[in-house]
Amino acid sequence: MSTEATTDLEKHSSPGRGGPPPDPSATGHLAGLAGARQAVRRIGFYVFCCLLLAFFALPLLWLACAPFDRTPTITASLPDFTLQNFDTLFDNPYAMRSLGNSLLLAAGTGVLVVVFAALAAYALSRVRLPGRDALLYTLLLLSSIVTGTAAMVPLFNLAFELHLIDSQLGVILVLTGGLLPSAIFILKDFMDGTPRSYEESAQVFGASPLQIVRHVVVPLVRPGLATIAVWSVAQVWGNFLIPFLLLRSPEKSPAAVVMYTFYTEGGQPDLALISTFSLLYSLPVVLMFLLVSSRYGFRFHGGIKR
């Protein structure tokens, strides 16, 4: 219906395209009305933008001000500039260690996800294994259904049975298992899109399959691997639930969990510490995001799981 209508419209008005509409009946009054409407629309647009900016900026203000304020309070206000708060942060072994833990979890998970997903995706892309399509479909379905929140009870049990409670390895394995299906799916798509001719000519020159994978395929799909690495690191860096469930000792907890204990436990929160810690902890994701968007042009996190 609507397509027909538009095609009709197209036919009638195509000569007018590119310039003002050739409207013979336009009078000064109508033009004035249109002008007023335009003005109202413009004002509406700017009001909308102001409200939007206020809504999205308001909660972030505190993060921009408090870390640099000599006497940080809960209220966002122009800071009485100082960098002293960062000394408080760097002197706090607990806070710095948690960032180290986050790094360890993110790097460990990132490496496992990239290596295993790349191997699996390459094999699935190039070799017709029986039941491949069904497998991919099931994997993607599973990864969206079995989320950390829906499976927290058995994940806790499983870690308990395997003596992986309070083990960082346990957290890494659980997170890797959760991220792998989407990573395989995205990478397989990526590898399907890369040409096979390089591999074939390498084969002609007598390279073994493993050599080809190492020296021809890996350089070819590096952008895909980088995307997956950044994506999985970002996922782990911000993840709260899994380490919160599986880790017991504060010395092993990542920044996400330690940050939470900063403001839920221990009476009066130390705002100098919380604000600088938040900033330092947020910085890597922002940097990674800027890197990815400048390098590859920002696309959505692929897959169904975020």
Place this chain on the structure above:
Amino acid sequence: MPTTSPPDAGLAPRGAGGQAGAAPRPARDRDAAGLGRPRAAAFVTPALLLIAAFLVFPALWTIYLGLTDYRLTGLAAADPQMVGLDNFTDALKDDSFSHSLGLTLQFVVGSAVIGQAGLGFLIAWVMRNRRGALRRLVEALVLTAWILPSSVIAFLWIALLDRDDGTLNAALHTPGTAWLLEHPMLSIIVFNIWRGTAFSMMLYAAALGNVPPSHLETARLAGASGWQQLRDVVFPRIRGHILTNLLLISLWTFNDFTPFLLTSGGPEDKTEVMPVFIYKLALSNGELGFGAAISVLMLLINLVIAVVYMTLLRRRKEDAPA
């Protein structure tokens, strides 16, 4: 048709593949490196083992646990008994479960379906013809809200909504309003809109890029109002994107644990959405069997959403020009 719409390159589920418009690939499954099936199987195995252990097995175990009276401590911890479907019937009759389900529905519909999708579309629509600093600023702020770690975001909102010194009370001149205690559900709904609008905004911005500008222009020249343009020209073209968007954000919001960071489910149980409810029941109170039964119901709801989504995705892939 006057124009052929370009295939929606770069949209969510395709990932980084960018295969739209690629040359036809006759030898789709050519084993170019001479890998061979045994080696290929060896390549796939480690990933599958991890997935089986930490994704498939927990899901199956959830179902098993849901059928037992397993508890974290006490007699039933040592020797859990099969109780069949009792947990499920108990859950469905339980007041706290239906209370939590109602809250979850409010949370998903209010913050995702209406809030994120509505605001995301509005931003994408208003900004569609703009290039420049204003648009970049808006997008940067909306995206920042999306990418920062949830622990940080949660504290920012706790600070914002603070009763005594919160920036919101200062801005609105409503001193002494304890937002998280007086309007807990509203708070986490607005919070989640703020947190997640970025995804919808980007998806709709990409979708609107596929609506040929000439169609909009001709509709406008023919005197169609803004709303008529939306209804007759835009919506029919981005129907698939809207559906994708709604399904994904509903799924994510339904499984979101972040409200816990803001309110821990309180005050009392006024913000106990499903994930928080399960956490408290199973891991704080130790009722693992009952908690698992509710997890199974959650898995089922996820399954329904995901199957609908994947079916749509498949249909769209088949419909796409070869």
